[in-house]
Amino acid sequence: MIHVTIWNEYxxxxxxxxxxxxxxxxxxxxxxxxxSKQPDLDIRLAALDDPDQGLPDEVLNNTDVLFWWGHxxxxxxxxxxxxxIRQRVYAGKMxxxxxxxxxxxxxxxxxxxTTGNLSWGRDTKEIIWNLMPSHPIAAGIPDHFCLDCEExxxxxxxxxxxxxxxxxxxxxxxxxxxxGCCFLRGAGKIFYFQPGHEFCPSFYNPYVQRILTNxxxxxxPADIGYAIPDGAPHILEDVTxxxxx
Amino acid sequence: MIHVTIWNEYxxxxxxxxxxxxxxxxxxxxxxxxxSKQPDLDIRLAALDDPDQGLPDEVLNNTDVLFWWGHxxxxxxxxxxxxxIRQRVYAGKMxxxxxxxxxxxxxxxxxxxTTGNLSWGRDTKEIIWNLMPSHPIAAGIPDHFCLDCEExxxxxxxxxxxxxxxxxxxxxxxxxxxxGCCFLRGAGKIFYFQPGHEFCPSFYNPYVQRILTNxxxxxxPADIGYAIPDGAPHILEDVTxxxxx
Amino acid sequence: MIHVTIWNEYxxxxxxxxxxxxxxxxxxxxxxxxxSKQPDLDIRLAALDDPDQGLPDEVLNNTDVLFWWGHxxxxxxxxxxxxxIRQRVYAGKMxxxxxxxxxxxxxxxxxxxTTGNLSWGRDTKEIIWNLMPSHPIAAGIPDHFCLDCEExxxxxxxxxxxxxxxxxxxxxxxxxxxxGCCFLRGAGKIFYFQPGHEFCPSFYNPYVQRILTNxxxxxxPADIGYAIPDGAPHILEDVTxxxxx
Amino acid sequence: MIHVTIWNEYxxxxxxxxxxxxxxxxxxxxxxxxxSKQPDLDIRLAALDDPDQGLPDEVLNNTDVLFWWGHxxxxxxxxxxxxxIRQRVYAGKMxxxxxxxxxxxxxxxxxxxTTGNLSWGRDTKEIIWNLMPSHPIAAGIPDHFCLDCEExxxxxxxxxxxxxxxxxxxxxxxxxxxxGCCFLRGAGKIFYFQPGHEFCPSFYNPYVQRILTNxxxxxxPADIGYAIPDGAPHILEDVTxxxxx
Numbered sequence: 001m002i003h004v005t006i007w008n009e010y011x012x013x014x015x016x017x018x019x020x021x022x023x024x025x026x027x028x029x030x031x032x033x034x035x036s037k038q039p040d041l042d043i044r045l046a047a048l049d050d051p052d053q054g055l056p057d058e059v060l061n062n063t064d065v066l067f068w069w070g071h072x073x074x075x076x077x078x079x080x081x082x083x084x085i086r087q088r089v090y091a092g093k094m095x096x097x098x099x100x101x102x103x104x105x106x107x108x109x110x111x112x113x114t115t116g117n118l119s120w121g122r123d124t125k126e127i128i129w130n131l132m133p134s135h136p137i138a139a140g141i142p143d144h145f146c147l148d149c150e151e152x153x154x155x156x157x158x159x160x161x162x163x164x165x166x167x168x169x170x171x172x173x174x175x176x177x178x179x180g181c182c183f184l185r186g187a188g189k190i191f192y193f194q195p196g197h198e199f200c201p202s203f204y205n206p207y208v209q210r211i212l213t214n215x216x217x218x219x220x221p222a223d224i225g226y227a228i229p230d231g232a233p234h235i236l237e238d239v240t241x242x243x244x245x
Numbered sequence: 246m247i248h249v250t251i252w253n254e255y256x257x258x259x260x261x262x263x264x265x266x267x268x269x270x271x272x273x274x275x276x277x278x279x280x281s282k283q284p285d286l287d288i289r290l291a292a293l294d295d296p297d298q299g300l301p302d303e304v305l306n307n308t309d310v311l312f313w314w315g316h317x318x319x320x321x322x323x324x325x326x327x328x329x330i331r332q333r334v335y336a337g338k339m340x341x342x343x344x345x346x347x348x349x350x351x352x353x354x355x356x357x358x359t360t361g362n363l364s365w366g367r368d369t370k371e372i373i374w375n376l377m378p379s380h381p382i383a384a385g386i387p388d389h390f391c392l393d394c395e396e397x398x399x400x401x402x403x404x405x406x407x408x409x410x411x412x413x414x415x416x417x418x419x420x421x422x423x424x425g426c427c428f429l430r431g432a433g434k435i436f437y438f439q440p441g442h443e444f445c446p447s448f449y450n451p452y453v454q455r456i457l458t459n460x461x462x463x464x465x466p467a468d469i470g471y472a473i474p475d476g477a478p479h480i481l482e483d484v485t486x487x488x489x490x
Numbered sequence: 491m492i493h494v495t496i497w498n499e500y501x502x503x504x505x506x507x508x509x510x511x512x513x514x515x516x517x518x519x520x521x522x523x524x525x526s527k528q529p530d531l532d533i534r535l536a537a538l539d540d541p542d543q544g545l546p547d548e549v550l551n552n553t554d555v556l557f558w559w560g561h562x563x564x565x566x567x568x569x570x571x572x573x574x575i576r577q578r579v580y581a582g583k584m585x586x587x588x589x590x591x592x593x594x595x596x597x598x599x600x601x602x603x604t605t606g607n608l609s610w611g612r613d614t615k616e617i618i619w620n621l622m623p624s625h626p627i628a629a630g631i632p633d634h635f636c637l638d639c640e641e642x643x644x645x646x647x648x649x650x651x652x653x654x655x656x657x658x659x660x661x662x663x664x665x666x667x668x669x670g671c672c673f674l675r676g677a678g679k680i681f682y683f684q685p686g687h688e689f690c691p692s693f694y695n696p697y698v699q700r701i702l703t704n705x706x707x708x709x710x711p712a713d714i715g716y717a718i719p720d721g722a723p724h725i726l727e728d729v730t731x732x733x734x735x
Numbered sequence: 736m737i738h739v740t741i742w743n744e745y746x747x748x749x750x751x752x753x754x755x756x757x758x759x760x761x762x763x764x765x766x767x768x769x770x771s772k773q774p775d776l777d778i779r780l781a782a783l784d785d786p787d788q789g790l791p792d793e794v795l796n797n798t799d800v801l802f803w804w805g806h807x808x809x810x811x812x813x814x815x816x817x818x819x820i821r822q823r824v825y826a827g828k829m830x831x832x833x834x835x836x837x838x839x840x841x842x843x844x845x846x847x848x849t850t851g852n853l854s855w856g857r858d859t860k861e862i863i864w865n866l867m868p869s870h871p872i873a874a875g876i877p878d879h880f881c882l883d884c885e886e887x888x889x890x891x892x893x894x895x896x897x898x899x900x901x902x903x904x905x906x907x908x909x910x911x912x913x914x915g916c917c918f919l920r921g922a923g924k925i926f927y928f929q930p931g932h933e934f935c936p937s938f939y940n941p942y943v944q945r946i947l948t949n950x951x952x953x954x955x956p957a958d959i960g961y962a963i964p965d966g967a968p969h970i971l972e973d974v975t976x977x978x979x980x
Contacts, residue, residue: 090850090893092379104967113848113895113920115825121970125488127664129645134337134432134467141470143646146487154970155619155658156633158825158921158963160848161898164651168658170666172485174617174974176658185848186893187379222379225386228893232839235856235889239909240417242391243370335605335648349722358603358650358675360580366725372909374890388891399725400864401878403580403676403718405603406653406899413890413903415911419729419862421903430603431648473648477594480611480644484664582869615978624827624922624957631960636977662975677869712869715876730907732881733860 001042002220005063006031007054009070010047012198019198027069027099027196027203034209041216048073053081060084063094065216068108069196071101082106091228092187095219097212100151100196112183112190114159119175121152123200127170128179128207135166136218137180137191137211145207151197153177159192167211169194180211182218187228189219246287247465250308251276252299254315255292257443264443272314272344272441272448279454286461293318298326305329308339310461313353314441316346327351336473337432340464342457345396345441357428357435359404364420366397368445372415373424373452380411381463382425382436382456390452396442398422404437412456414439425456427463432473434464491532492710496521496557497544500537502688509688517559517589517686517693524699531706538563543571550574553584555706558598559686561591572596581718582677585709587702590641590686602673602680604649609665611642613690617660618669618697625656626708627670627681627701635697641687643667649682657701659684670701672708677718679709736777737955741766741802742789745782747933754933762804762834762931762938769944776951783808788816795819798829800951803843804931806836817841826963827922830954832947835886835931847918847925849894854910856887858935862905863914863942870901871953872915872926872946880942886932888912894927902946904929915946917953922963924954 008028012019023030032043044063046054048070060066066085070077088094089111098108103116126147130138154175160183167180179194193211195202202208253273257264268275277288289308291299293315305311311330315322333339334356343353348361371392375383399420405428412425424439438456440447447453498518502509513520522533534553536544538560550556556575560567578584579601588598593606616637620628644665650673657670669684683701685692692698743763747754758765767778779798781789783805795801801820805812823829824846833843838851861882865873889910895918902915914929928946930937937943 087850110845111848113846115822115921117921117964117967119964119968119970125485127484127487127666129666130470131645131647131668132429132651133469133471133473133646134429134434136467138470139468143471144484146484148488152970155621156623156963157621160895160918160920161622161654163896165655168645168666170484170660170664172973172975173970174660174977175970176617176619176660176666178621183895184377184379185895186850186852189379222381223384224378225375225383226378226388228378228891229852229854232852233854235854235887235908235910238907239372239389239391239415240370240907242372242909243393332605355600356603358601360577360676362676362719362722364719364723364725372911374911376890376892376913377896378891397725400866400903401718401868402866405650405673405675406867408651409896410900413911413913415905415909417728417730418725419732419905420725421862421864421905421911423866423903428650430650431605431607473646474607474609477607478609480609480642480663480665483662485662487664615975617974617977620960622919623959623961623963624919624924626957628960629958633961634974636974638978660974674867674869679869712871713874714868715865715873716868716878718868729862729879729881729905730860733883 002040002216003042003062003064004035004067004216005044005046005059006067007046007069009073010049011073012071022199022201027198030203031067031212035213035216038213048076053078055081060088064220065095065097067097067099068102068105069099070105071198074105077106082110086111089188089190090186092224093221095188095221096190097215097219098190098192100194103192108192111185112160117158119154121154121173123149123197124152125172126150128167129170131168132164132166135164137166137182137214139214140210141207147195147202147205149200150195150202151200153194187222187224191215191219246285247461248287248307248309249280249312249461250289250291250304251312252291252314254318255294256318257316267444267446272443275448276312276457280458280461283458293321298323300326305333309465310340310342312342312344313347313350314344315350316443319350322351327355331356334433334435335431337466337469339466340433341435342460342464343435343437345439348437353437356430357405362403364399366399366418368394368442369397370417371395373412374415376413377409377411380409382411382427382459384459385455386452392440392447392450394445395440395447396445398439432467432469436460436464492530492706493532493552493554494525494557494706495534495536495549495553497536497559499560499563500539501563502561512689512691517688520693521557521702525703525706528703538566543568545571550578554710555585555587557587557589558592558595559589560595561688564595567596572600576601579678579680580676582714583711585678585711586680587705587709588680588682590684593682598682601675602650607648609644611644611663613639613687614642615662616640618657619660621658622654622656625654627656627672627704629704630700631697637685637692637695639690640685640692641690643684677712677714681705681709737775737951738777738797738799739770739802739951740779740781740794740798742781742804744805744808745784746808747806757934757936762933765938766802766947770948770951773948783811788813790816795823799955800830800832802832802834803837803840804834805840806933809840812841814841817845821846824923824925825921827959828956830923830956831925832950832954833925833927835929838927843927846920847895852893854889856889856908858884858932859887860907861885863902864905866903867899867901870899872901872917872949874949875945876942882930882937882940884935885930885937886935888929922957922959926950926954
């Protein structure tokens with residue numbers, strides 16, 4: 001079983017009628033719906049206004065892959081929670097999947113080491129191009145697919161060079177965007193994916209669903225063959241002594 | 246079933262008594278022995294002196310992952326065979342695992358785009374360090390392990406920056422080496438691994454065996470969601486027309 | 491002085507009136523015109539139909555940066571010449587700048603290790619986006635600029651992950667393209683740049699000119715602090731002995 | 736003129752006689768001594784116990800390249816100062832060079848996005864290998880050089896994959912380390928370099944001096960061709976409108 005927790009700011013859906021109609025269970029509920037088709041995924045929901053901002057120790061410490069959707073309340077997320085997430089990702093205990101406006105979340109900026117700045121504009125047509133067809137996150141995805149409506153996120157996107165640039169997008173406004181980016185940090189894996197505006201039905205698109213599902217299997221903790229230390233251990237004996245044993 | 250073909254120059258084992266004693270079935274036979282513990286691997290052996298240099302179309306076109314060990318007869322490998330391997334890897338139909346002295350093979354140099362030059366010396370003690378514990382090829386591998394005897398391969402190693410540098414090695418002679426390197430080329434994956442000198446028992450080391458086994462699963466063809474074209478197709482219609490459909 | 495040689499297939503300009511009118515001195519002549527504004531560049535022209543295909547030893551061995559434009563006659567370029575170029579780049583003696591349809595040249599495919607396959611279409615509007623504003627090749631370039639007419643080159647572009655992805659392009663047809671890519675190979679540097687269709691005036695665009703000029707300074711041979719060996723030297727003495735000296 | 740500020744914790748030199756004897760002007764003073772041989776560098780010193788921790792706005796905002804040496808007082812560095820440094824690096828206004836024990840500084844961890852964890856041990860012999868001889872930071876450096884005494888810093892080093900791995904080190908204890916790493920973050924450049932233990936004379940080594948000098952020229956702000964925005968600007972007009980102008 002892979003333990004997945006889908007964290008959602010969950011404000012738009014409660015305060016905006018159009019968003020509520022599109023995502024009646026919340027964006028996290030919609031993501032849970034399609035992820036739960038996978039028999040080996042155990043899925044939990046978490047929201048900003050839940051106790052402990054949805055991620056008390058007993059939840060976070062049992063999460064293998066954390067999804068993150070936030071937008072208007074990035075500043076309300078507790079710094080100590082961000083630090084716990086950061087440590088867990090770096091230790092290789094949890095993968096992180098950041099969706100859409102999460103590019104500006106404390107979590108993404110702190111874990112990846114970036115401002116996440118970009119330009120943004122009106123809702124528009126987007127075509128997502130598959131630049132790394134052999135990447136696990138692109139499994140089963142055609143060379144491109146179209147979204148009739150997404151929020152324009154545009155280059156320059158001030159991120160580190162991704163360890164893998166899997167998808168990039170075209171918009172009819174004349175813009176492009178690196179829309180599917182893998183980052184490796186410590187022993188952890190992070191995937192950023194652009195679609196997911198609260199006013200757009202992207203989470204119902206089968207390719208978006210396939211990509212986010214693929215991302216779970218890619219980001220889940222690896223089978224690491226030793227205990228990763230918490231800090232900077234002191235070496236007391238030369239490794240060369242092992243040759244005599 | 247993953248179809249694995251282990252290609253070996255297979256000259257040392259037939260002409261040098263010490264090597265024959267160490268690897269009585271040949272290096273390829275030894276690799277086959279440990280790989281065959283995996284129930285989902287279908288394993289075939291191929292050697293330079295076999296008909297069609299071991300890789301006629303019916304073999305190569307049914308190979309998902311190709312292992313390559315060569316040393317003294319790189320120049321005898323047919324250029325047309327090298328080109329067929331190169332095309333198959335780039336098309337994402339076959340992964341490639343290059344062992345030890347294969348760094349100088351036509352196959353490695355042509356597929357990766359490199360001279361593969363390095364410095365080399367006496368047989369010596371080697372410690373292999375695990376730099377990317379969360380990489381699939383490092384699954385189950387400790388932070389380091391020791392080989393009492395390997396051939397010294399030393400930096401500078403004139404390769405492109407690897408897409409992932411999984412292992413690097415220490416030698417008691419004062420040298421280091423990037424000993425486990427992943428390269429992505431087209432839709433194909435290549436793993437180079439340093440151990441495997443014909444006079445050393447590295448292929449009996451359980452960590453070496455685990456790494457090469459892991460590499461099969463990493464390098465095998467991906468589930469690519471469309472037919473990768475053979476050349477440069479002419480686009481006849483605008484992609485933007487798809488929005489109206 | 492940096493010795494630059496601009497190699498051009500130079501067939502279109504001699505056989506097609508429209509191209510001849512656009513580039514009366516040939517594409518190489520046009521590139522030479524704007525490069526020659528730099529006082530520290532010594533510029534030479536070379537063409538496929540020149541003796542020794544324009545690159546006899548005395549030219550190639552005195553070239554610090556080689557520009558390459560080819561299209562319809564890739565197959566005529568001599569394999570031995572390609573190999574000489576490849577060796578010179580890997581040895582760090584020469585940088586390589588490949589323009590437009592050179593993506594399919596033997597030189598690009600062999601040096602980088604790729605098919606260079608892509609999709610292509612009608613001449614169209616292109617917007618070039620600057621993804622790495624702090625890269626030396628992007629010096630002085632705005633966040634984007636427009637070309638009213640270029641040949642559509644489209645993803646998927648089957649190249650290795652670039653060491654730096656400096657520019658990417660939008661086309662009004664719904665396509666995108668990684669249009670400015672840096673590759674490191676051995677001790678050499680390669681820059682691929684998409685604009686440069688024989689029927690389009692891109693080489694007169696000031697930003698294209700600035701980028702190609704910047705690329706010369708980026709790609710020129712580095713100040714390497716030792717003699718890079720030609721092959722795989724045998725190490726005769728332990729490096730640890732140097733501590734006693 | 737490139738404005739360089741060398742920040743040093745400057746505690747060991749004031750409280751430990753052996754360190755004071757080795758670096759009578761402080762480590763920062765020693766670095767300043769060799770950097771000041773470059774006529775185009777304007778050098779300033781800063782220390783933790785200076786007012787505003789040595790980096791008031793008028794200093795930081797006039798710094799092109801910031802050197803950072805810290806060890807026992809990482810926790811005392813003000814979070815707001817770290818954030819100002821981080822923003823300035825990401826905006827491309829300042830390069831950052833982190834030395835030795837700075838791997839655990841707030842500045843390094845926050846800017847790069849890492850724990851910077853590693854293993855460490857006794858002072859020992861180190862050999863630094865040059866993996867990217869054509870990188871600007873390796874200009875003039877031989878394929879390797881020896882330090883008779885440095886503090887053992889050992890893999891696994893839990894950092895993101897460097898954008899360029901320029902140097903890696905061998906220690907006689909059986910360890911290795913990625914000792915010279917370049918990271919790109921936003922429009923800024925960061926170089927981490929392992930040598931520099933307070934009890935070792937590494938800053939007097941001519942190769943160490945050359946590398947740190949090279950790093951200044953590599954890390955200095957680029958000639959960026961537009962004003963990088965501070966946040967996420969709203970796009971009000973389609974870029975495609977520019978074609979009509």
